[in-house]
Amino acid sequence: MTAPDAAPSTSLSGGAPARATVDLDAIAGNVRTLREHAGDAGVMAVVKADGYGHGLLPSARAALAGGASWLGVAQLPEAMALREAGIDARVLSWLHVPGTDFAAAIGADVDLSVSATWALEEVAAAARTLGRTARIHLKVDTGLGRNGAYGADWPVLLDAARALEAEGAVRVVGVWSHFVYADAPDHPTVRLQQERFAEAVREAEKAGCDLEVRHLANSAATLTNPSAAFDLVRPGIAVYGLSPVPHLGDPASFGLTPAMTLTANLAVVKRVPAGQGVSYGHQYVTQRDTTLALVPVGYADGIPRNATNVGPVSVAGTRHTVSGRVCMDQFVVDVGPGAEVHPGDVAEIFGRGDAGGPTAEDWAQATGTISYEIVTRIGSRVPRVHVGGAR
Numbered sequence: 118m119t120a121p122d123a124a125p126s127t128s129l130s131g132g133a134p135a136r137a138t139v140d141l142d143a144i145a146g147n148v149r150t151l152r153e154h155a156g157d158a159g160v161m162a163v164v165k166a167d168g169y170g171h172g173l174l175p176s177a178r179a180a181l182a183g184g185a186s187w188l189g190v191a192q193l194p195e196a197m198a199l200r201e202a203g204i205d206a207r208v209l210s211w212l213h214v215p216g217t218d219f220a221a222a223i224g225a226d227v228d229l230s231v232s233a234t235w236a237l238e239e240v241a242a243a244a245r246t247l248g249r250t251a252r253i254h255l256k257v258d259t260g261l262g263r264n265g266a267y268g269a270d271w272p273v274l275l276d277a278a279r280a281l282e283a284e285g286a287v288r289v290v291g292v293w294s295h296f297v298y299a300d301a302p303d304h305p306t307v308r309l310q311q312e313r314f315a316e317a318v319r320e321a322e323k324a325g326c327d328l329e330v331r332h333l334a335n336s337a338a339t340l341t342n343p344s345a346a347f348d349l350v351r352p353g354i355a356v357y358g359l360s361p362v363p364h365l366g367d368p369a370s371f372g373l374t375p376a377m378t379l380t381a382n383l384a385v386v387k388r389v390p391a392g393q394g395v396s397y398g399h400q401y402v403t404q405r406d407t408t409l410a411l412v413p414v415g416y417a418d419g420i421p422r423n424a425t426n427v428g429p430v431s432v433a434g435t436r437h438t439v440s441g442r443v444c445m446d447q448f449v450v451d452v453g454p455g456a457e458v459h460p461g462d463v464a465e466i467f468g469r470g471d472a473g474g475p476t477a478e479d480w481a482q483a484t485g486t487i488s489y490e491i492v493t494r495i496g497s498r499v500p501r502v503h504v505g506g507a508r
């Protein structure tokens with residue numbers, strides 16, 4: 118998966134027609150930037166969903182090289198993959214269902230989030246079997262209405278956790294929660310959630326919990342709201358150099374560098390006359406004699422199908438728009454009559470945007486989504502080519 122000295126935008130990776138080049142120095146640098154924003158708080162780099170599509174292990178190592186002290190994942194198999202690769206940093210896993218192999222997690226020294234008494238009981242049972250103490254972070258719902266103990270369930274969870282602490286089965290090392298408005302730092306719910314969080318922490322401490330870390334802030338809060346940092350911030354998207362608040366600032370304005378560049382080599386370049394329909398359903402028809410370029414990535418590779426006639430793409434250095442329907446494996450670009458393009462030339466679907474090329478954010482805006490979805494959906498068929506950094 119890694120090509121140490123790959124020339125990212127031009128070299129083919131094992132014959133694959135497209136590649137996502139991931140700059141690990143950018144990831145490490147972004148974490149350094151986030152550390153500055155975090156003040157005295159530590160950084161838990163969120164590497165769930167295959168490092169937001171950038172590759173779990175290289176992203177995790179780059180984040181640690183940039184100074185992250187924790188890694189965060191949604192699912193236990195993600196945490197186990199980090200451990201199996203020999204990564205021994207603190208790891209928190211937070212989204213579990215009944216029947217999860219908590220014994221494996223405890224055995225691998227993974228911190229576990231607990232939001233409900235069923236999870237507390239299962240984690241404690243696993244710890245007893247192993248004769249070990251599980252480290253847990255109790256999650257409080259401060260208003261998101263998603264995961265976390267809500268309202269009167271919180272003191273119940275605290276009491277149950279304290280009883281298991283007394284027994285030695287668990288140790289409550291963290292209390293944490295998650296914001297509703299990831300992208301609107303001025304929304305009134307932000308302050309309200311912060312107050313509820315502080316109150317939940319006070320209740321936990323009053324119940325006798327000796328907390329190591331209190332954590333609430335995602336990327337947006339880390340970048341825009343220092344008062345939410347507590348002991349640890351949990352940025353995800355910003356680690357990969359994308360702005361969580363694009364209406365407030367682009368990555369560069371926050372000192373972030375987009376880590377992923379998606380490129381493909383043109384498979385076919387051909388002249389067609391005016392009036393030629395392009396791709397399934399002929400949703401695009403040439404207005405003049407022109408040149409069509411075939412870009413070999415499609416919705417199976419994570420190119421949104423609703424990018425039809427709107428997705429931006431840079432072909433041989435000039436910006437164009439997807440022409441006609443995005444197919445499973447490919448789409449077409451009308452590059453105009455005078456274009457000097459050839460099979461094998463590079464199409465940049467998105468990247469840093471510094472040379473006028475499109476960004477993941479441009480794709481998000483063109484297709485009515487967020488940059489998170491653009492990068493995490495890049496398919497497994499697209500090789501990740503990791504460059505730079507400590508691998």
Ligand SMILES: *Cc1c(COP(=O)(O)O)cnc(C)c1O
Pocket residue numbers: 163165211295299334335336337351352353354355361
């Ligand atoms: C994904 C996630 C994060 C990271 O969010 P970003 O907006 O990408 O910074 C933090 N905390 C939790 C609970 C998450 O699920």
